[in-house]
Amino acid sequence: MxxxxxxxxxxxxxxxxxxxxxxxxxxxxxxxxxxxxxxxxxxxxxxxxxxxxxxxxxxxxxxxxxxxxxxxxxxxxxxxxxxxxxxxxxxxxxxxxxxxxxxxxxxxxxxxxxxxxxxxxxxxxxxxxxxxxxxxxxxxxxIAEFAARPDPARSDDLLGGLTDRERGVLVEIGRGLTNAEIAERLYISPLTAKTHVSRILTKLNARDRAQLVVIAYETGLVQPGR
CATH class of the missing domain: 3.40.50.2300 (Response regulator)
Known part of the structure; x- marks a missing residue:
């Protein structure tokens, strides 16, 4: 081979x-x-x-x-x-x-x-x-910059297509967790976590996890200290 x-x-x-x-x-x-x-x-x-x-x-x-x-x-x-x-x-x-x-x-x-x-x-x-x-x-x-500029209207438009589980995964991405850490936090397998991340990227038309962090804070889904 x-x-x-x-x-x-x-x-x-x-x-x-x-x-x-x-x-x-x-x-x-x-x-x-x-x-x-x-x-x-x-x-x-x-x-x-x-x-x-x-x-x-x-x-x-x-x-x-x-x-x-x-x-x-x-x-x-x-x-x-x-x-x-x-x-x-x-x-x-x-x-x-x-x-x-x-x-x-x-x-x-x-x-x-x-x-x-x-x-x-x-x-x-x-x-x-x-x-x-x-x-x-x-x-x-x-994080301070994004959290200071949340846009609730954008949140409804952008996040409307996500399932509750996908929103939960996006929250953890915004907090900086890896796929393995997300899996542990949400009691799912690492493969399932990876699948959710891939679907979120597709649904939000995001290039990578950095863009998902932007979306999580700009929509107000994630806030510092919460």
């Missing part, structure tokens, strides 16, 4: 500083399962690279000339042809005022630029696999 070669995760680097791109590129290309397939110095180039290179993950800086990382992320995630491509946003400050908008725009994860190299490499793999990743220093502020 023949075995398939291990998957290589294709990465595009979008940052207006050449030195930053060079450093990240050297780090990524040193890994057997990662490969840099393109670079971009601004948001417009990032969009072009998304189409020409078809990467699994784009490391996206927020502040770039011509078109910033938020708008570039929004355009990339809104295009069905680029649905397999995930955006991992790198930001300099954990209180970056644009982080909230970037997550709403469709980013699958956030990391600070001073993150340890091993953590960055793991983050690329996590996001490429379809999971969400948010640096701990950013999470608390994001």
């Amino acid at each position: 023949t075995t398939q070669p291990p998957r290589t995760i294709r990465v595009v680097l979008a940052d207006d500083q050449e030195l930053v791109r060079h450093g990240f590129g050297a780090l990524i290309n040193a890994e057997d399962d990662l490969e840099v397939v393109g670079e971009a110095a601004n948001g417009l180039e990032a969009i072009d690279q998304a189409f020409t290179s078809r990467p699994d993950v784009i490391l996206m800086d927020i502040r770039m000339p011509m078109l910033d990382g938020i708008e570039a992320t929004r355009r990339i995630t809104a295009d069905e042809r680029l649905r397999p491509t995930k955006v991992l946003v790198l930001t300099t400050f954990d209180l970056d005022e644009y982080v909230y908008e970037a997550l709403r725009a469709g980013a699958s994860g956030f990391l600070l630029k001073d993150t340890a190299p091993a953590r960055l490499l793991d983050a690329i793999r996590v996001v490429a696999d379809g999971d969400a990743l948010i640096a701990p220093g950013i999470t608390r502020r994001l």
Whole structure:
């Protein structure tokens, strides 16, 4: 029986500083399962690279000339042809005022630029696999931002198609639980939890768990401390 070669995760680097791109590129290309397939110095180039290179993950800086990382992320995630491509946003400050908008725009994860190299490499793999990743220093502020802006009307429209069980699973996703933790909390099997998550993603037309967290807080389904 023949075995398939291990998957290589294709990465595009979008940052207006050449030195930053060079450093990240050297780090990524040193890994057997990662490969840099393109670079971009601004948001417009990032969009072009998304189409020409078809990467699994784009490391996206927020502040770039011509078109910033938020708008570039929004355009990339809104295009069905680029649905397999995930955006991992790198930001300099954990209180970056644009982080909230970037997550709403469709980013699958956030990391600070001073993150340890091993953590960055793991983050690329996590996001490429379809999971969400948010640096701990950013999470608390994001939750506060989303919780401060619930939209009950949007809740009725968006969540109306979910079953009671699916709503319960979405609550736990919003609280940051993994599938295994959800299964334990709700007394269901891990496979059943995974199935519920997949159905919720489909019904809400969400790209990944990061978007489900957004929906859980913006609709008021989940509130801090409850």
